[in-house]
Each structure stands twice: as C-alpha cells, then as structure tokens.
Amino acid sequence: MGDLINIFIKSAFIENLALAYFLGMCSYLAVSKTVKTAFGLGLAVIFVLGITMPINWVINTWLLGENGIFQTDLTFLRFILFIAVIASMVQLVEMVVEKYSPALYNSLGIFLPLITVNCAILGGSLFMVSKEYNFAESVAFGLGGGFGWFLAIVAIAAIREKIKYSDVPPAMRGLGMAFLLTGLMGMAFMGLMGIDPAAF
Amino acid sequence: MADTTIVQPKEAAIKFGKKERKLITDPLDDNNPITVQVLGICSALAVTTGMKNALVMAVAVIFVLVFSNVITSLLRKQIPKQVRMIVQLVIIAALVTIVELTLKAIAFDSYKQLSVFIGLIITNCIIMGRLEAFAMANKPWESALDGLGNGFGYGIILIIVAFFREFFGKGELMGAKIIGGTSDYLLDTSSIAWLGWYENNNLMVLFPSAMFVIAVLIWAHRAWNPKLVDVS
Numbered sequence A: 001m002g003d004l005i006n007i008f009i010k011s012a013f014i015e016n017l018a019l020a021y022f023l024g025m026c027s028y029l030a031v032s033k034t035v036k037t038a039f040g041l042g043l044a045v046i047f048v049l050g051i052t053m054p055i056n057w058v059i060n061t062w063l064l065g066e067n068g069i070f071q072t073d074l075t076f077l078r079f080i081l082f083i084a085v086i087a088s089m090v091q092l093v094e095m096v097v098e099k100y101s102p103a104l105y106n107s108l109g110i111f112l113p114l115i116t117v118n119c120a121i122l123g124g125s126l127f128m129v130s131k132e133y134n135f136a137e138s139v140a141f142g143l144g145g146g147f148g149w150f151l152a153i154v155a156i157a158a159i160r161e162k163i164k165y166s167d168v169p170p171a172m173r174g175l176g177m178a179f180l181l182t183g184l185m186g187m188a189f190m191g192l193m194g195i196d197p198a199a200f
Numbered sequence B: 001m002a003d004t005t006i007v008q009p010k011e012a013a014i015k016f017g018k019k020e021r022k023l024i025t026d027p028l029d030d031n032n033p034i035t036v037q038v039l040g041i042c043s044a045l046a047v048t049t050g051m052k053n054a055l056v057m058a059v060a061v062i063f064v065l066v067f068s069n070v071i072t073s074l075l076r077k078q079i080p081k082q083v084r085m086i087v088q089l090v091i092i093a094a095l096v097t098i099v100e101l102t103l104k105a106i107a108f109d110s111y112k113q114l115s116v117f118i119g120l121i122i123t124n125c126i127i128m129g130r131l132e133a134f135a136m137a138n139k140p141w142e143s144a145l146d147g148l149g150n151g152f153g154y155g156i157i158l159i160i161v162a163f164f165r166e167f168f169g170k171g172e173l174m175g176a177k178i179i180g181g182t183s184d185y186l187l188d189t190s191s192i193a194w195l196g197w198y199e200n201n202n203l204m205v206l207f208p209s210a211m212f213v214i215a216v217l218i219w220a221h222r223a224w225n226p227k228l229v230d231v232s
Helices: A002-014 A023-031 A035-064 A077-099 A104-108 A111-117 A119-131 A135-164 A175-194 B018-028 B041-046 B051-075 B084-107 B106-114 B123-134 B140-168 B208-226
Strands: none
Touching: A002 A135, A002 A175, A023 A104, A023 A111, A023 A135, A023 A175, A023 B041, A035 A077, A035 A111, A035 A119, A035 A135, A077 A104, A077 A111, A077 A119, A104 B140, A111 A119, A111 B084, A119 A135, A119 B041, A135 A175, A175 B208, B018 B140, B041 B140, B041 B208, B051 B084, B051 B106, B051 B123, B051 B140, B084 B106, B084 B123, B140 B208
16 A cells, blocks of 8 residues: 555656656646636546556556467557547546536536547556556556646646736747746756655 | 549649648748647657757657648548547557657667657647648648648757757767767867866756746747737
C-alpha cells in the first residue's frame, strides 16, 4: 500500500505530467483562461486517465505481451490499440455521463471529446509501459498523474485570471504570458524533486 | 459510391500557383502552428534539448503530417462523420508506427532519447488539427502542401528553440562542442581564451527554459508582426 501512495505522490507532484513532462500542453494552454473551465477539464482528465490506464495495462500485458494469449510479441500494435482504447473510452464516458449526470455533462461540455487528443492520456499509458508498472501501480499512476495535471491547470488558470489586470507588454499578452508562467511554475515544481519519496 | 459519378472539373490536379505557395508560407509566419495556433507544444518542449533530436522529430512530424493529410483527403468522402476521429487516429497511429520502427532500425540513439515522444506524435494536436481543419475539406495535393507547410512551421520553431537550448545549455551544436570547457570534436576550446570562459547554463537543459525560450520567441514574433497581438 505504501508503494502505491508513493507512486501517487510521485506522479502527482514530482513527475507532474504537465509541468515536468509537458504533456497535454495544447489543452492546458487553450482551456486555462478561467478557473471554472479548467476545473471541469481537470476532473475529466483524472477520470479518463484513471480508467484508460488499467485497461491499457491489461491490453499491453495480456494481449500484446509475449506471455499473453497470442504468445507472440505484438507490441508494434501498441499505439493503434492504445489510441483506439482511449478514443472509445472517451466516447463511452461521454455517453454514460450524459445519461446519468446531465449536470456534470453540461459543465464538462466539449472538453470530454477534446481529451482524446490530450497527450497526457496517451503519454501516461506509454510511461506506464516504459516504467513496467503492475496493475495496481498503473491505477495509482493514472490517478496520481491525473491529479497532478488537474492541479497544474487549475493553478495556471487562477494566475491567468489575476494577470489580466496587469500591465503586460502588448506582444506578450495572452499566450506569451501563459508560457512564461508555466515555465515559472515548472521551476517551482522542480523544487519538489528534492523530496525523498521513501519518506512516505 | 454515389460520389464517383460526379464529373470533376477539367483542371490540372497538380499545380503550384500563388494559392499553393501561400499554403506553404502561411504556416511559417502568420499561422505558425506553435506560436500562433498553439498546437503541438508538448513535443516541441520535450525534444528540444539538442538540435539532433529536434531535427529527427521535425522530419518525423513532417512525414506523418504530409501522409496523414493525403490519406485523409483521399478518404474524406468515405469517412462517416460520427467516427471520423477514430478513423483519423488509426491513420495517424499506423504512420507513427512506421516512423517508430524506421527510427529504431536506422537511428537507435535518437529513438532511445525521444522514447515516448515518438508515440506522442499521434496525439500531436498539429496533426489532428490539420486533418480536421484542412484535409477533411480539400483535395489531396493541397492537403499535402498544407501538411508540408505546417510541418516546416513546426520544425523551424523546434530548431530555433533547440539551437538556444543546446548552445547555452551544453555549449554544443549538433553534439559538437562550440564554447566552454574541453572540446571533444572540433577544436580545443579551453586553449582559446574567448571560447573557454563560458560556463554551461544548466537551466537551459531543464524543462522550464523551453517555456521561456518559446515565450521570448512569441514576444519577438508578435512585436515584429503586430497583427498577431492578443487583444482580448
């Protein structure tokens, strides 16, 4: 159990998907103008990462691995299968949420389909493969990674809301400031790298 | 298919006029994928610690972008609207798999260093974005040019960022020592006073610097081309 908490903390803070690996930057920069929308997208990402990671783990180990049902190394099919799983899971999640929780569906709006091309999702699955996690660890990694991404996008949205009232040089307004702020946040998160995960 | 009976207007399929030239030059400046459209940032930041990786990545993205644009454009009338995302993703994923296996065979060092970022070309928003915005509505030849233009626009930013990061971070260009410290390749820089003084700035190799370099690039680009300034 300690191991799992360790992986959760590590993937949420130390190896933050957004601020340490720059994954999901497109939606991170495009949807971080207000805290409310950022919050919705962040929640959706936690959700989708938490679901697709274990599914992709099962596919990678039991279907594509050498000890899987086909007994051959099919890992060259990894990209196609992973992205198909992500696309169909997003579609499925969208349908389920629409049916059972229209309020949540309305607040997430177009962000759910957008998540398919959020590289944090596919990147998370590929990192899971390269780090050779087991099933429980991949769940913890998915949830932790999603939580870290959520924190990052809500934080930058809050900063961008405030910075609207500052006197920024015209050419730097909007996108330029967003990049600069993300860089500064990345430096702040680098400070967390010194933490010894064994302490948890 | 009902579409096949439609008579296409008699017009050369492949031509290179003013409109076509604009397809290539537009993404280099006014419509740059990274500094204006904000697409494909993730990979641009992660692979730019060295120019060699940036070049490999740029070539890979140009390849995938051109061919996925052409394939999607050829299939655009057959793809049902509801499942177009999945169809597009499968086309991209197949091309990226080709790139990955090719790199593994001919440039194993770069393959190792780029690791997951090769796979992440699939979710590189430039590619999805161009397929959605251009290839689904245009003929194959135009789509190929659009892919080429956007690929160049992406690659040029990648190489500029990588130049600054590698030069100031490691004192190297393309892996060859230029300034500071001892030299492995070109010349013994430590013996030349004006080259040996430089201390490597390690921050430039770390990830936040990519953000700063792109922020400055955006600043310069928008100061030079004021119509891009964000007015909101």
